[in-house]
Amino acid sequence: MEDHGSAALRSLLEVLPDTVLETHARLGDATACVDPTRILTVLRHLRDEPGLEFDMLMDLCAVDFLGSEPRFEVVYHLYSLAHKHRVRIKARVPEAAPEIDSAVSLYPGANWMEREVFDLYGVRFTDHPDLRRLLLYEEFEGHPLRKDYAKEKRQPLVGPGN
Amino acid sequence: MAGGRNSLTERVLDTPEDDLERDLHTEHHVLNMGPSHPATHGTVKFLIELDGETIVALDIQVGYLHRGFEKECESGTWYQAIPYTDRLNYNSAILANIGYCMAVEKLLEVDVPERCLWLRVLACELSRVGDHLTRCGAACLELAAMTPFLYGIEARELVWDLQELLCGARVTSNYIRIGGVKHGLPADFAVACRESIAKVRALLDDFEAVVTSNRIFVDRLKGTGMLSKEDCIRYAVTGPLLRAVGEPLDLRKDQPYLVYDEIDFDVPIGEVGDNYDRYLVCMEEVQQSLRIVEQCLDKLEKLGPGPVNSEDPRVRWPAKGRVFNQMEELIQQFKSVTEGPRVPEGEGYLAIESANGELGFYLVSDGSAVPYKVRCRPPSLINLAPMPLMLKGALLADLIPTFDFINMVGGECDR
Amino acid sequence: MPGSVIKVKRQEKIGWLERLYVPMIIKGLFVTGGHFFRNLRGFVTGKNRTDFVVQYPEERVDYPSAFRGMPVLVALDDGLPKCVACGLCEFACPTDCISIVPGELEGARIERYPEAFDIDMSRCMYCGLCEEACPEEAIVMSREVEISTYDRQSMIFEKENLLVHENLLKRRIDFIRGDYERDREPPKSDV
Structure with a gap:
């Protein structure tokens, strides 16, 4: 695997070579696919290593690759305020057990983003302090951004009188 | 009634002193604010746990404006998503337009002509002015100052008239296209724009004269809604909120896109990060944006007429x-x-500096004519998340200015 | 590039003048009074009006040429639509609010025509993509925006209600024509 000239990927490959499954830097975005069970190790390394210091978790989202296994991909976009560089970390989780460790202990800002991913994709984040739906209501059935959720699907009415 | 009051008075007077001081078994009061409250512009519900007037805990419930933006984008072609991005942040629709189109251009590796870049910057900064004016104006309104609100909205109206002249609609502009813009600058735009900028500046002076050193306004803002620099970074807060704590993160300077590296402008920062700093940062950014608009007009005049769209046949x-x-x-x-x-086929993340902070678009394509995944990183949502932290131990009244300067926009927050 | 980070001027201490309220109230009254008298003068004399309020139904603002109102069908002199029912606008519409039933006229000047052409205005978002897609200049964004109704059914506009004669849409058509030859020679509407 190559580091594509990115300091973050180089450091990951040197220090935690067994966690990285794949790297690329297409379109200038340094990207590493990592082992989902080691995601916190990877994020902690990226956050604390001098010279990298990815102190902001800019974005956390998921992508549903229906038909391929593992099905869900959780995507982290990190930004370093000191060095002004970015890296994208991806971890694939299987459909049967869509679970990954929560990053809230490292980045408190992950709280709402993880709730949103749980809400819309049904990926569970273990050790999340408050894993509730964020955008939708409690009675909503299913996870709407999954590819097998039809756009036209209607939800049952909830509330008093129904 | 009279008898009852008398007996109560007597009872109190009779009570020994130590009895008065014993615990009254008070409990916290949970207040439901919103979803439709005049101060929760946008639709958001606060569950506020109060001890007297002090906020003990705050739970924010968002999602009332969720309309499946990302799902909707996955069912049309790439260009059909552009009008939907207008509806993300209705105060600065063009910024979302530009973010999305630039992300698609990144995936396609398309370059746009120079004239188009300057036009986009122009449109971008007009939007930013409108957004900040709405934010500061609405904040004044909710702190019971109606006049500055009207001045702010009047200035915004001038800016929106310019947007209408340029794009054809005041709010839902739908102006930016993948690989260009819809059409070039209208003939009478430059003159109208300079005229309006002068008027906006005059209104801003009035706005500041009424508000900036007004004791009531300053007392309401100073020291409220503080968030430390460390917390801002841990919560990935961006935009004026982060700049108010003195961290000069502005993607226009740090990762210049479009032609921001050729433009002369300053990044205002604050000192302590309370609402007063946020207000001052926003007002200064409006001035800087007006400077950028003028530079764009000069440059566009110098460039003269010509193509504003990429010639790429795709x-x-x-x-x-x-x-x-x-x-x-x-x-x-x-x-x-x-x-x-x-x-x-591929993926790309592109972030621009919107009025609220980093507005990112993460697009995944499977090589077809339909987006596989359109993810919008909403600065409103992410900036709203640390709000309980800003307000812990604060008075209930401080919630209003804090929420105003976070500038949560329902369309973008809930998507 | 020049331009750097600047620190905002934070007013740490409030002077005794501001602390007294009264001088600030007078200063504020000067600002608001200035606006009031300027607006009043403009309103009374009718010249150099600076107030934004327009007495709506009697008085209207002029929209710019680029303005996008509701989409309408262009009618020719014989009252027939210019549309050839190709269905491109149907494809382009992000909200699927257009539905067309094509028909054919034997021996007419334009053989294809829309037998039915419905636009559901309650779904239309005035984005103008139909106009951009149309290869016949047959659907354009008019300047009409006052289309409120009392029920949803009457928000569905049928062909007869959408037809507007070409001459009435001249301003819009001229505007979009400015962009037609954009890569041959610069459009006139450019600076």
């Missing part, structure tokens, strides 16, 4: 004049409309 819709009488162009038009560009 994204270019053929010129209409030829569609009418040339078969090849007509076929091209049919292909462009029914299918649009086929974006190569």
